[in-house]
Amino acid sequence: MSRYLRALILFVMLASCGGGDYSAPRSLDNACAILAQRPTYGRAFKATERRWGVPVAVQMATIYQESKFVGNARTPYQWTLGVIPMGRQSSAYGYAQALDATWEEYQRASGGFGRKRDDIKDATDFMGWYMNNTREKVGVSLGDARNQYLAYHEGHTGFARGTYRSKSWLVRIASEVQSRAELYDAQLAGCRRHLR
Numbered sequence: 001m002s003r004y005l006r007a008l009i010l011f012v013m014l015a016s017c018g019g020g021d022y023s024a025p026r027s028l029d030n031a032c033a034i035l036a037q038r039p040t041y042g043r044a045f046k047a048t049e050r051r052w053g054v055p056v057a058v059q060m061a062t063i064y065q066e067s068k069f070v071g072n073a074r075t076p077y078q079w080t081l082g083v084i085p086m087g088r089q090s091s092a093y094g095y096a097q098a099l100d101a102t103w104e105e106y107q108r109a110s111g112g113f114g115r116k117r118d119d120i121k122d123a124t125d126f127m128g129w130y131m132n133n134t135r136e137k138v139g140v141s142l143g144d145a146r147n148q149y150l151a152y153h154e155g156h157t158g159f160a161r162g163t164y165r166s167k168s169w170l171v172r173i174a175s176e177v178q179s180r181a182e183l184y185d186a187q188l189a190g191c192r193r194h195l196r
Contacts, residue, residue, distance in 0.1 A: 022072040023070065024069040024070050025037040028069065029183070030187060032187050032194065034060070035195070038069075038120075039194065040121070041120055042194040042196065043121070043196060044120045044121040044125075045059050045060065046196060047121065048124040048127065052125075052142075053128075054127065054128045055142065056185075056188060058142065058145045058148060058181050059127055059128075060180075061149075061180040062096070062148070062177060064180055065149065066097035067096070071095055071118040072093070073097065074093055094116070094123050095120055096127050098117050098123070106130070130152065131148050134148055134151040134156060134159070137156045137160075138151060140159075145178045145181035146175055146178035149178075150164045150174045153170060
């Protein structure tokens, strides 16, 4: 076998071992379709619900808003003069758009230093941990998608101070998260088999 052919075969093999499929599932407005297409999501959501008590619909609505179910989602670049990249808007990454510092706090608290933000199981567990902290620190029910999202976006201190009140766009988005959680919850009643 020629060197060229061996190199080509090696290149193809290495390329096929690349990163995971981080693309969004189809039909993002249908919870059952999402779970049917990505069975690992259903297992992750259910495990987080069992461990942390956060309803599946709240998890799904939050992930929809944060990343549209794109596993390696990042914030956009900021540009100077329209052409010079100056870095990303924040360090948010992955399904849950967890910031570096918050993710590191989660890893210390959970002992999971090998966890990854672009892994759906780790991302949902992070959300369960964070939302439980929200309940304990500022008294927001785990089923209250609107206020959980506001606290998720503003942080516990910001939420307690009411910083979101001056951000009408954020209040609108939080209401959309609540509506989506209600939609997903109604849909999930017809496909519980996907949650095991």
